Amino acid sequence: MSGRLHTTAPASITSLPALVGGIGMATAAGAASVLAYGHFIELNRFQVREERLAVLPPGSPDIVILHISDMHMIPGQRRKTAFMHGLAELQPDLVINTGDNLSHIDGLDPLLTALDPLMDFPGVFVPGSNCYFAPRLKNPARYLWRHTGNEARDPDHQRLPFEKMHAAFEKRGWKGLINRTDALTIRGVRLDFSGVDDPHLGYDRHPGFNPESNDPQDSSVRIGVMHAPYLRTIRQFAEDGAEVMFAGHTHGGQICLPGGRAVVSNCDLAPSRAKGVSYEGSAPLQVSAGLGTSRFAPVRLFCPPEAVVVRLTARSGS
Template identity: 55%
Template sequence: MDGGMTLAGRVRSVGRGLAATAAFGAAAGAAAAGYGMWEKNQFVLREESLAILPAGHGPIRVLHLSDIHFVPGQRRKAGWLASLADLAPDLVVNTGDNLSHAKAVDPLLEALQPLMRFPGVFVPGSNDYFAPTLKNPASYLRGPSGERQNAVELDWPRLRSGFGMGGWVDLTNRTQSLVVKGLRVDFSGVDDPHLGRERYAGWPRGTRGQDASAHLRIAVAHAPYQRVLDHFTEDGADLLFAGHTHGGQICLPGYGALVSNCDLPTWRARGLNEWHSNGRTTPVNVSGGIGTSRFAPVRIACRPEAVLLNLTSRS
């Protein structure tokens, strides 16, 4: 036998190395999870500017909320939502997924009450209809989530009624015109495309000759599937609001989102971009969202956000 390590010694050495690697991996995973749970409460306001209003109109300040995924007891989130009323927006746009718990309707409405002093519109997301289910968080990285089995229904009618009583307009597969700071704004909204529920209602019909006057067309949807963006772009929308993606929720610094939870390219999972379809172009604001599923309460390199979009005139 030579003077080297015995076979048994080599086995013990390899075993210690594997154990150390496993311990390091577990520690790194725990650190990432801890960071992710901290970041999910680091709320930020993203501000954007867009010159799309008819000449002589504006500015108009639009506050975009999406994917709140509220759970009872989220006092920090509730306080931050209420504080957004200090921005005094001219319009609030809510693109759905407000809930993440069967008992969240009342505390959510209480948190949003200060914002209901301002005109608003809304559409639902799948998590307004159904509660999230417990599953492997890593499944989020496999691509768009599928239809839930044995889903628990949420009290969407009461949430919708609460929004309506607060003065916000329901755009679920319907249209509505509002006057915002003297400008006629035509809205067209759809039910959640992630559930395949969208039905296009066109645009509000004005009185004879009214379409020749200055106005703005805004489309509102929860999930920014390409078929939805194509439709509204080709149908003459001036601006489109959507959410659903959570901005990727788990991102790589310097790279960005790994998934968008729909067929939207991942580099478009958060932010203000232009969408092109059949020779037309529409600005699209995709919110990175405010919350997470209560069963995957982490964000990494993707802080929760509300968006303040400052609309100004073209000239």
Template identity: 55%
Template sequence: MAGGSALASRARSIGRGFAVTTALGAAAGAAATGYGLWEKNQFVLREESLPILPPGFGPMRVLHLSDIHFVPGQHRKAAWLQSLAGLKPDLVVNTGDNLSHVKAVDPVLEALRPLMDFPGVFVPGSNDYFAPQLKNPASYLLGPSKSRPDPIALDWPRLRSGFGMGGWVDLTNRCQSLVINGLRVDFSGVDDPHLRLERYAGWPRGTRGQDAKPHLRVAVAHAPYQRVLDHFTEDGADLLLAGHTHGGQICVPGYGALVANCDLPTWRAKGLHDWESKGRTTPVNVSGGIGTSRFAPVRIACKPEAVLLTLTARP
């Protein structure tokens, strides 16, 4: 009997320990979720400086926006986006994923309207074409997201039209030049590589070997897949801007991103880095993004950001 009593006591002790561990795990998970819900609204401006302009030109202030993932009712995000017009950028570059809801087109256009007073260019991301759908938020950590067989279409044509009417240039598999602060800037953009829709349009005619006037070549894409970075680097880009990664979205303090949602190394999931391919080097800025999927609305150790790049003349 004594042995049976000891065994029962041992079982009760193990049960209590399991219950305590489970409760602590649940509490930690709830705390992390609560923090993540708070951090997703802690918008910051990351500032970088890059000496890539031809001698005698600059500075040029480029505001890089990406992955807004707007949902109706996000008043704090809208107000912050509108406040960015106070930076008075020389150029706005929007690298896609503006939407996260079928009714988000009008409010995101309203939020971005003050920034359309400045020259701008844009490309789409997958969440400009299709709405995110409910799934296990932890699946984000399992690698690049997959397309659903039954996607919910978003009104990308109306969003694109709104940007165009606001004066921004569509670079979806297109190239075009703009004169900014007296310097010709040649752009080449692609449709979303995450959906494998990219088609390379080259650079505006007259920029390679035919025109000796100073100019800057800027490549624009949503998702920074290595094949895209390789192509633009080898094709002579002076700067490449992309988003898509959300900076990892859920990061480990002191370590960084666990995933990049593409084949980019996780340590490059956010920030300004040099990309090398076949003997050429191009600076690449990957935005950590401004929003999240509406079904995974948390950020941890990865505050939402816009990026202000100050371009100066080469030494």
């Protein structure tokens, strides 16, 4: 009997490393499976989210906006390109592009190919840091927590062809809102835009809104457009009188908890506001989870890439 006990105990002890090793291997295998899912499946699970915002003057017809952001285009992204081409079938009245268009020095031609059908529609755009500066391989996860872009202070940081990109957008009629205002009349409603250069880089200089937009006799709506929705930025837009705001940058948290709950926003906006519509005072802020990721962090979890169809409708009342 004792002999059996004696022989059993050492066998259990010697199996502990094997057991720990087994758990470690299983954990590593599990983590690898999750990362593989996040890279091969979730990254290409493109969605169209729909929102309705009652911000137009009473009696106005609906205006359909397609909000796209954070394409982070690199050569060879066929599925993203096909999805973006399909968005033209939605026949939006307006396209709002909130930046981070590129993730590779050779990304411009693929980007313009992907955007080609959408540039047949009226559009406005603002740049993000990934329109100016190419991403670099450091710690891929730093994108998720770093709140301040320092690329502009690094003379060795590879520049992206943003002037050429903006010229191509403008050639097709899209209006750059880079620290400036502009306006478009669609379906009899004047859309008064105020846009800023990327707050993540500290390039933002608020131009306010065109004083004409305060005329109560006008059928108009004031729209604030930015890449990164820092609190100072959305608060300034709200103070300037924005009636609706559009932003990208957050990637919706990119690597989220089950249920899509974001843990980070990559700026000082609360993670709970990293995707979807939230309110700053009475003004809705629509934040896109974006269509891409940095090419050095190509994983999404519980946060699929998206384009957003925002239907602006009339407010009730006189």
